[in-house]
Amino acid sequence: MSISLLPSESPLQFLRPDGTLAENTPNLGLSSEQLVNMYRTMVRTRTLDTLAISLQRQGQLGVWASSRGQEGGQVGCAFAMEDRDWSFSTYREHAIAIHKGVPFDALLRQYKGEWFGLFDPKEYRFAPHSIPIATHLLHAVGYAHAAKLAGDDLVAFGFVGDGATSEGDFHEALNFASVLDAPVVFFVQNNGFAISTPTRMQTRAPSLAHKAIGYGIQGYQVDGNDVLASYHTTRTAVTEARATGRPALIEAHTYRMQPHTTADDDTRYRDTDDAEEWAAKDPILRFEKLLRSTGDLNDEIIETIASEANEESLSIRSQVTTAQPPPVAEGFNHVYENIPPHLALQRDAVLNEIQEAGL
């Protein structure tokens, strides 16, 4: 039994970098419309991610963690999720957020510092992104477990990067999920680096997916730049999780094409050769080639998708640049259900001090 839990020797790939399909590609059951929607989501993600980097350089955002290069794995995974499935993500799952319908201007205004969460997580089944590494995987386990107890057949998705697999909470989450039969899909995007630290400094396991067997759960390796392999693998895992409650660990091999964040300098720790090599494996380019070859895309559709994304980007830019700080009282109003007396006094003193200053 344990042998079957091991992931494949190499990452599953259907869509080759040159845009052709591998011979063993199964019928994925995706309609032309779905395929174009997947492509559109990838383009939107990259366009808005690029906008965010610009806005940070222009002094509008404190920092930004780019998802560039990771759109394939994320979009494939996103399209395997049902609407009712929940995402527990880090700060880099922008495609998941977009697919879930999270208003992107809200995300950017969060990074501008207007507030931490400017959308209702329940509305989008998208939990507030978690910056403390790996901590939210346990939340996914608890959410899935509660749903199962309540007879709700949703699946929770826990997203992390390669670095997070070193944290104690990663171990605890996988173990809990397995022991509790909690329907969680752990989706690890191995993008090669935890800031500057390469994956070989995180683990000497054959792959991150191999860790699954230690918890008695199924491991998968997939090409994270192949939207179709990602879709297929996630679909397999989520279907199993929904049916049986058994969690799964998916490792999507990809590459972070930007520095860790806009505050990082990746030239200090990695070769530009790598970047060029991975640029050739760009998930959007190869998918675009495939869909052109199948006739699902043409110049006109591509141009339309691009210009729609650009318009969306301009509109969001304006929402971000005109965003205002919240009223100072908001700093105090959400700490407790009812503001305790000492805090009300402090709030009033602060507001009074500001008012007295004529601000």
Place this chain on the structure above:
Amino acid sequence: MSYTMAEALNAALHDAMADDDQVVVLGEDVATLGGVFRITVDLQRKFGEKRIFDTPLAESGIVGTAIGMAMYGMRPVVEIQFDGFLYPAFEQLVCHVAKMRNRTMGSLQLPMVIRIPYGGGIGAVEHHSESPESYFMHTAGLKVYTPGTPQDAYSMLRDAIADPDPVVFFEPKRRYYEKADGTLPIRTEPVGTAVVRTTGDTATIVAYGPMIPTALEAAELAKEEGWSLEVVDLRSLNPIDYDTVIASVKKTGRAVVVHEAPMTLGPGAEIAARIQEGAFYSLEAPVQRVTGWDTPYPPALLEEEFLPSPDTILNAVERALEF
């Protein structure tokens, strides 16, 4: 010639490693990258991978591993990347780092340093602007140091590394690029003593770390009001040099404690208690506190309201004068 606090810290690590080959540095991204704030930059090139190495992403693992290395006889200096990422290591710090000497009656000592960039004011995202010093001031067995000037950054980090006890070394990240004139190395007053940064007799401003430049700016602006403020830089938060604090308050009769950490059970609570014990008959007014709010650290667009500023410090002085 001038140098920044970041450069001073880097030089202190360099010189400590050069002087004592038992000094080792570990943490996330410290070696190849030189740390996200470049505090450890170039150290691996100079001292090699045995003396400074990148760890897996696991704060409990970093501190716990450093404990073992210190037990063997090394002097590990670990970096926690940001204040808000410290908490996975909390158990190691509180249960083991703080207690090893006591539980072994001094047989096992942990001469290690836990460096933590802390505090706000840089427009950062969540978990990157916290001031958790109270937890560690509260934990017996830990020393807690925090420099407020580039000169102290060098000297106090050298002292911390040389200290036979574990030191939690809080670095005011918003002051990393503050400059000081002169050259390194520089040695300042022994750590454990507070320093009067500027003398005055209207009120005593008790501050530390990132609030030192803020307090000094307040002292400068206070002159326009006809006030002279005495700024006491605590430097060490455990132990605290109460003799210097109380001598100053006995002179001025008024005290304002300033920190970014929230008010409730922040360092100011303990300092105010000590002042009323030691300088009761000299107090012209209740000890004032200018602190962060009793809320989670706010989003970036509110942080300038949250953080103590020269303005809010002067307001507190004025409140003290009204008594």
Place this chain on the structure above:
Amino acid sequence: MVFVFDLPDLAEGTTEAQILEWLVQVGDTVTIDQDIVEVETAKAVVVIPSPTAGVVAELHGPVGAVMEVGKPLITFNTEAHAADPEKKTANLVGYGPSSDHRGRRRRPAATSLVDVPDELPSRPLAKPPVRKLAKSLGIHLGSVAGTGVGGIVTRADVEEATQTKPATIPAPVSTAVATPVPVPAANTSVIPVTGIRRTIAQKMEMAHAIPTASAWLDADATGLMRLRASLKKSHPDAGITPMAIVMFLTVKALNHVPVLNAHYREGEIHTFSDVHLAFAASTDRGLLVPTARDAHNMSIVEIAAELRRLTNSARDGSIKPNELVGSTFTISNYGSLGMDGGIPLMNHPNTGILGIGAITDKAVVEDGQVVIRPTVNLSLSFDHRVCDGAEASEFLTFLAQAVADPAVLLL
């Protein structure tokens, strides 16, 4: 319109950046997000994209220049309705480490987090140094009425109390005078209330805060006057006055009703076995209230001597501060001013004060006959929180019997 773009904090807390290369020149037309300059911060080399479309009007530094975060980097001329609606907030999310004073001065919060009392509690309020000052001068803070907010005793209050006598006579206490306050004439002259008068005034205000009741009776002073005549013969030099005898008898009466030899403090009644008997003394500077300490251990002769000594030293100013404080009961002899009777005001924190009227011959009815008797009016004011009319009546009756015939003390 002119659009000035300030150098942002590009990487979490950086304060400056060096210009490595300008990618545009003055006069160039740029589009939004077009790369304009490459700079290096303490953390990284970054290319900054243009925040606006427009024509480059000015580059604010040459290649190699170190630019400060928050200061102008490049200026554009943009069309009036430029694509970017730049009615934005502050350009910088992080406002940088070196600029946290924003050139404005707030006024302090009216809502102080520190409690300011708004009513006078029973324990005197004072700043620690004022407490220390009062202590060093031997002044009971409770005997100084505070003029600060909520009755706080200020340094000025204490200092003023000391000015009544150069360095030696601080904070006298006072008792009530039975005479009513004179009504100001039409042509009013205003006299500042200072010095000892002010202390008296403040003391009276404190007395007013005590819920006080008063009771009085006329006592037959025949026995008192006989005793005085007898003692004058036996101790001609002792200077025994009726007041001295009343004080002696009062000690006995207080032994009989100890609740009146007490202080009331913060909801507690502190009764004392020792009697420290204060008495009002008029002096040139005003009313002083010296205290005969340990009156319970004194004979009439000793009380007379102490009474004389204290009165003289109060009048000549040699009285010591600690002789003006610490009383447990007070007597006001307004009889010496020729008054028949009165209602004395309390001497905080004592719980009782006895007023003595003039001893005069009066016609009284005795066994159906009108007879002439030396008579004295005895008036007791007491803190009604501490005791009731029954105890007051007990005290006055006991005292009246002793005044009429001191021999009852032998019973």
